[in-house]
Amino acid sequence: MSTTESNIFSSYQRDPSLFDEIYDKQGNVKNVYQTLFKLYGEHSINDYMLLNEKAKSSFFNQGITFQVYSDKEMQEKIFPFDLFPRIIDAKEWEIIEKGAIQRSKALNLFLWDIYHEKNILKQGVVPVELISSSENYLHQMMDVDPPGGIYNHISGTDIIKHNDGNYYVLEDNIRCPSGVSYVICNRTALKRALFGVFNHYQTHTVTNYAENLLELLESVKPHGVDIPNTVVITPGMYNSAFYEHSYLAKTMGVELVEGRDLIVENDFVYMKTIKGLEKVDIIYRRIDDQFMDPLEFRADSSLGVPGLFSAYKKGNVTLANAPGTGVADDKAVYTYMPEIIKYYLDETPILNNVHTYHCSRPKELTYVLDHISELVIKPVDEAGGYGISIGNRLSKKEIEEVKKQVKLHPRKYVAQPIMSLSVHPTYIDDVNSFEQRHIDLRTYTVLGKDKEFVLKGGLTRVALKKGNLIVNSSQGGGSKDTWVLKD
Amino acid sequence: MSLEYSITYKAENHYDHPVKEASWQFLILPDENSTQNQVEINFNNSLNLPLEFSHNAYGFRTIRISAKEQFMDIVFEAHFSLVKEHTNPFNFQIANSLEEELKKLHQLEFKVDFEPFLRKTSLTNLLEDHKQLFLFKKDKSLFENLQELNKWVFEKIFYTPGTTHVGTVLDEIVANRHGVCQDFSHLFCALARQNGIPARYVSGYLHQGIGYFGDSQMHAWAEAYMPEIGWIGFDPTNNLIANDNHIKVAHGKDYADCAPLKGVVYSKGENRTTHSVQVSSQQQQ
Numbered sequence: 112m113s114t115t116e117s118n119i120f121s122s123y124q125r126d127p128s129l130f131d132e133i134y135d136k137q138g139n140v141k142n143v144y145q146t147l148f149k150l151y152g153e154h155s156i157n158d159y160m161l162l163n164e165k166a167k168s169s170f171f172n173q174g175i176t177f178q179v180y181s182d183k184e185m186q187e188k189i190f191p192f193d194l195f196p197r198i199i200d201a202k203e204w205e206i207i208e209k210g211a212i213q214r215s216k217a218l219n220l221f222l223w224d225i226y227h228e229k230n231i232l233k234q235g236v237v238p239v240e241l242i243s244s245s246e247n248y249l250h251q252m253m254d255v256d257p258p259g260g261i262y263n264h265i266s267g268t269d270i271i272k273h274n275d276g277n278y279y280v281l282e283d284n285i286r287c288p289s290g291v292s293y294v295i296c297n298r299t300a301l302k303r304a305l306f307g308v309f310n311h312y313q314t315h316t317v318t319n320y321a322e323n324l325l326e327l328l329e330s331v332k333p334h335g336v337d338i339p340n341t342v343v344i345t346p347g348m349y350n351s352a353f354y355e356h357s358y359l360a361k362t363m364g365v366e367l368v369e370g371r372d373l374i375v376e377n378d379f380v381y382m383k384t385i386k387g388l389e390k391v392d393i394i395y396r397r398i399d400d401q402f403m404d405p406l407e408f409r410a411d412s413s414l415g416v417p418g419l420f421s422a423y424k425k426g427n428v429t430l431a432n433a434p435g436t437g438v439a440d441d442k443a444v445y446t447y448m449p450e451i452i453k454y455y456l457d458e459t460p461i462l463n464n465v466h467t468y469h470c471s472r473p474k475e476l477t478y479v480l481d482h483i484s485e486l487v488i489k490p491v492d493e494a495g496g497y498g499i500s501i502g503n504r505l506s507k508k509e510i511e512e513v514k515k516q517v518k519l520h521p522r523k524y525v526a527q528p529i530m531s532l533s534v535h536p537t538y539i540d541d542v543n544s545f546e547q548r549h550i551d552l553r554t555y556t557v558l559g560k561d562k563e564f565v566l567k568g569g570l571t572r573v574a575l576k577k578g579n580l581i582v583n584s585s586q587g588g589g590s591k592d593t594w595v596l597k598d
Numbered sequence: 599m600s601l602e603y604s605i606t607y608k609a610e611n612h613y614d615h616p617v618k619e620a621s622w623q624f625l626i627l628p629d630e631n632s633t634q635n636q637v638e639i640n641f642n643n644s645l646n647l648p649l650e651f652s653h654n655a656y657g658f659r660t661i662r663i664s665a666k667e668q669f670m671d672i673v674f675e676a677h678f679s680l681v682k683e684h685t686n687p688f689n690f691q692i693a694n695s696l697e698e699e700l701k702k703l704h705q706l707e708f709k710v711d712f713e714p715f716l717r718k719t720s721l722t723n724l725l726e727d728h729k730q731l732f733l734f735k736k737d738k739s740l741f742e743n744l745q746e747l748n749k750w751v752f753e754k755i756f757y758t759p760g761t762t763h764v765g766t767v768l769d770e771i772v773a774n775r776h777g778v779c780q781d782f783s784h785l786f787c788a789l790a791r792q793n794g795i796p797a798r799y800v801s802g803y804l805h806q807g808i809g810y811f812g813d814s815q816m817h818a819w820a821e822a823y824m825p826e827i828g829w830i831g832f833d834p835t836n837n838l839i840a841n842d843n844h845i846k847v848a849h850g851k852d853y854a855d856c857a858p859l860k861g862v863v864y865s866k867g868e869n870r871t872t873h874s875v876q877v878s879s880q881q882q883q
Contacts, residue, residue, distance in 0.1 A: 232710045239710050243717045250714050250851070251655040376664070377650060405862045406623040406662065417621035417862050418662055421652040 119151050119159060123536055123545045130274040130533040131547065132197060143198045143596065150308045151195070156543060163194055163538055166300045173296065190293055191589030193538050194304060197550065197571040198312070201598040207270060207278060207554060208565045210462030213452060214283055215266045215556045215563065218439045220455035222262040226252045226435060236454050237447045242438060249400060249435035251407060255424055257433040259331030259560035264431035265324070265395075266556045267291075270462065272533035279463045279530060280448070281551065285432060285440045287397050290570045291320055291555050292355040295362075297592040298568070313597040315567035320555065321362035323566075327559030328393050331429050339392035339429075341365045342382060344373070346398050346414045356397050370398070375418030378425045393429045400434050443491055446525055465530055470521040479517065479526045483510050486526040488517065503529060535591065537573050549574040552593065567595040599684040599881070601842055603628075605803055606876045607676040609859065614867035616668040622861040624661045625654060626816070628680050628803070629846045637680040644673040655855065658848040680845070687839040690827050692739045699740040702825040703794055712823065714851050715787075715796035721852040722788040722799075725769045734793045744790065744822050744832060745839075751786050752837035764853060779818040780853050782834040786820040787852065796823040798849040800831065801856040805843035805877045815875055816858050821849060845877070 125131055125138070133144040140148045151159070170192060199207070224231050225242055232239045242248045267288025269281045298317050302309050325341065332339035345356035347369055360367035366382060373391065374381050381388035396403065402412040407420040422428045438444070444451075446467035452460050468475040468486070479486060483502045490498040500513050517524050534547035554569040571591040607626055630637050641649060643663060650662040665672070702708065709716065718724075724731075732750050734743040758776040768788055771781045783799050790797035797820055804817040819833040819840055831840025840846075850856045863869070 229710050233707045235706055239706070239713060243713045249655075250855075253655065374664075374666075378652070406621060406860050410860050410862065413862075417623075417664065418650070421650075421660075421662065424652070 119154060119156050120148070120536065120545055124547070126534070126547060128274070129531065129547060130272060130276060132272070132533050132535040132550070143200050146311050147196070147198065147308065150311065159194070159538060160543060162304050163540075166192060166194055166304045169300050169303060170296065173299075191573075191575060192297055192300060193573060193589055193591050194301060195536055195538060195545070196301060196592040196594050197535055197552075198594045198596065200596050203278075204567065204595045206461060207552075208567070210278070210280070210460070211266070211268045211270075211554050211556045211565050212563050213456065213458065213461050214268060214280065214448065215263060215285075215558050217448070217452040217455050218266070218283060218285060219260075219262050219558060221444075221451050222433075222436060222439055223260060224455075225438065227254060231451070231454055236450055237444075241441070241443055241447070244443075245438045245441060247400070247435070247437035247441065249438070251420065251424075252433070252435035256426075257331075258333050258426065258429045261331050261431075261558050261560065262433040262436045263439070264328065264331070264433075264558055266558070268462075268554045268556065269551055270554060271530060271551045274531040274533070277463055279465050281465065281530075282442075282445060283440060283448075284553075286399065286437045287352075287432070288553070288555070289352040289355055289397075290553055291566065292358040293590055294555070294566065294568050294570050294593070295320060295358075297570075297590060301592045312594060314594040315597060317566060317568035320566050321359060323564040324359070324395075324557055325363040325365070327557045327562065327564060328395060328429070328431055330559035330562065331393075331431070333392055333427055333429055336392045340382075340390060341393040341395065342368045342373075342391050343395045344368050344370065344398055344416075346402070350397070352397065359395070370413070370415045373416045373419070375416060375422050378418070378422045378427055380416070380419065380422050380428045391428065393431070395431050400437060403430075403434065442489070465527045468526040470517055470524040470526065475526075476517070476521050479524075480514055483513060483526075485529060487529055488513055488524055488526050490523055491525055501529060532574075535571070535573070537575070537589070537591070539575070546577065548577075549579065550591070568593045569595075601682045601684065602880045603678075603680050603682055603803075603805070603845060604878050604880075605676075605678040605680075605845065606874075607674075607678070608872075608874045609674045610872045611672050611674075611869060612871075613670050613863070613865050613869045615865050616670055617665065617863055617865040618668055619664075619666060620672075620861065620863040620865075621662065621664045622674075622859060624663075624674070624676075624859055625658060625801070625848050625856060626676065626858050627659050627661070627847065628678050629658060629848065631846065633683045633685055634680050634845065635683075637678065640677040642675050644671065645669055654848070654850075656848065656850055682842055682845065684842055687830070687841055692741055692826065694739070694826060696734060696736055696738060696740050696743060699825055700794055703796070703823075708825075712796040715798045715823070716791050716794075717851065718788070718791070719852045719854070721768065721784050721854060722791065723768060724772070724788050724792065728769055728772050729792055731772065732789045732793075734795075740795070740824055741827075741830075743793070744795070744824075744830070747786060747789055748832045748834045748839075749837050751782055751789070751834035755782055755785065757782075757835060764857075779835040783818040783820045784852060786822075786832060786834045790820070790822050797821065798829070799852045799856055800840075800846055800849045801853075801858060802847045803845040803875060803877050805845070805879055815873065816847070817844070818853070818856075819844060 135141055231237055263285040267284040270278050273279050294317050329339050343360040357367050380391040382391050398414050401408045402414045404415045404419040405412045406417045423430050448464045449460050468479050470476045486502045488500045532549040535550045536545040537548040539546050550571050550573050552569050552571050555566040557564045571593045573589040575589045628637050647663050652660045654660050755777045759778055761776040762781055771777045787797040800819050800821055821829040821831050823829055833840050848856045
């Protein structure tokens with residue numbers, strides 16, 4: 112099929128240097144997208160605009176909004192949603208799913224090890240500095256056995272497709288990864304607006320997330336508990352992800368609580384109800400480690416529950432994710448993922464890691480110094496994107512300056528190839544047409560006792576600003592429904 | 599020979615407005631170890647609230663107390679007794695040179711095991727300029743170097759209550775040269791760790807009456823690790839090796855691991871708190 116037949120895509124411009132998710136290199140629409148392309152092609156761009164408006168208002172009506180903290184007037188916003196879905200076929204998805212499970216399992220074993228025997232450190236497979244320089248390493252967790260041996264019950268793995276056509280993992284979020292409620296709401300909105308189109312594909316459901324989450328959480332209930340009582344704990348309604356906390360509690364059919372609703376007595380956790388105290392066995396927490404228990408961590412926290420950590424240590428309550436899990440959610444740990452997977456599972460990584468050159472190693476330092484213009488140079492110990500130099504955007508003078516710094520403090524720097532995120536046709540309000548925009552994918556993996564679950568879908572995030580690579584919702588990113596096809 | 603100690607810890611709290619809910623966690627029980635035994639505890643509070651025992655990250659016993667009914671005053675009063683064995687802190691032989699000792703300390707397995715006591719915490723961190731303040735001398739043994747560090751800290755800081763608080767950073771203390779036992783101990787730990795020697799912060803009680811700094815409140819000192827001998831206590835506030843007069847409660851990376859009392863109180867308005875500690879001894883045969 113040629114592109115000229117379609118009104119809706121007639122003005123779509125492709126940059127040949129970018130990997131387009133729906134067109135192949137010759138400019139033909141890829142197989143999985145052909146039906147969709149044909150169906151959308153029957154409509155004019157104005158039909159599409161009207162449908163898009165309808166879908167947007169459905170988000171407002173459902174109350175699916177988030178707040179951006181820096182805005183002067185705390186404005187409620189919807190996460191911009193585009194009706195043109197991203198499609199992943201069964202074969203590609205298998206790689207993503209297996210790769211995500213492999214990473215989650217390896218990280219779980221890594222966490223067990225660094226809070227018990229520390230063999231991987233003693234054998235020098237990864238440097239001891241990974242924990243000694245981490246503020247998220249909780250000595251309180253030393254020799255504590257989490258129920259079922261699980262630390263990272265819920266992982267959000269951020270994956271991109273590079274212009275070589277391969278998937279790469281950018282990070283593993285294993286503190287409190289958010290966004291899963293958008294995945295489900297995007298699907299609802301899309302089905303409402305375009306049921307006829309959706310029906311032409313055999314797509315996996317995403318609405319089974321909550322039931323799987325609950326089942327896997329219950330598989331790691333505290334010892335001796337028959338029918339566990341689960342709750343979701345939230346920092347409160349002013350948290351930007353509050354909608355998601357309430358959504359997950361509602362769809363799992365469990366109580367949503369704040370710290371002040373819980374109390375610890377004799378190292379058991381109870382919920383205050385109008386009928387009296389009710390024992391709580393499993394807590395899905397959306398509160399950071401440091402705010403969990405003011406008697407153990409930050410004393411100025413009013414979000415937590417005094418005595419909670421003591422109840423946890425005695426094995427009377429399950430916390431998901433386990434305290435101290437954040438140490439593995441770290442840029443430096445990420446760079447050692449291939450070693451970590453090999454060490455614990457004796458496997459090679461299914462999903463690629465972005466290759467990392469450690470400037471502390473002389474051979475790699477030489478390579479970095481010779482190839483700065485093709486690399487991203489990152490300080491190891493800075494968070495939040497500070498001090499990052501992107502080689503192809505530096506002037507000659509700046510390159511020399513970076514070289515000097517790296518030579519001076521090689522241990523402080525790592526370097527990675529510059530990654531190019533794939534692009535996907537995305538409806539752009541301002542110009543009322545489709546344009547290429549960079550996308551990534553956040554997948555959701557849940558680990559339980561001897562079982563695991565990956566949500567067949569995930570959140571495709573879109574960088575709405577032209578040429579922008581940052582897909583975060585706080586930075587003006589949008590999202591797409593993600594269809595994982597059945598075999 | 600041994601000494602029998604009796605310790606009284608008292609904390610009185612008065613609140614201007616009724617407190618609806620409160621929890622406290624105490625880390626004040628004398629540790630049971632090779633030189634401290636027969637520890638007995640008698641802990642009371644004026645509201646007769648039940649005690650809940652637990653262990654902290656380093657295995658030291660804590661007591662948690664929660665109030666669920668309104669109150670305006672509460673008094674905690676604890677009596678401890680224990681027997682402390684007399685030991686001679688200098689009773690060991692040092693055969694190795696500093697270099698040989700450091701070689702052991704630099705083994706990877708050792709660095710991993712002692713990681714908590716080699717790390718820089720926010721309370722034991724020093725600016726680049728201050729890291730060179732005290733460097734170990736190669737021609738002296740590890741023990742001699744540690745003794746000199748103890749003396750150096752003692753001379754560097756003037757014991758001055760009220761000039762620092764629990765959040766004061768070490769660089770500020772080094773610059774102003776005033777502080778209390780916590781600050782002396784943090785500085786000792788920071789510089790020992792800087793030289794590759796594991797060091798831990800210790801909180802406890804100091805026997806009164808001799809005129810040492812730090813009695814009548816809880817005291818703090820430090821322990822440094824010597825491969826041939828084990829952990830040795832140094833009290834830089836008094837330029838002493840920890841001895842019979844030092845009754846250990848807990849150790850940790852820094853003060854934050856050893857805070858004697860943590861509390862969460864839901865109330866408005868002001869409160870007044872007074873603490874007191876008394877230590878007395880009786881010699882045993």
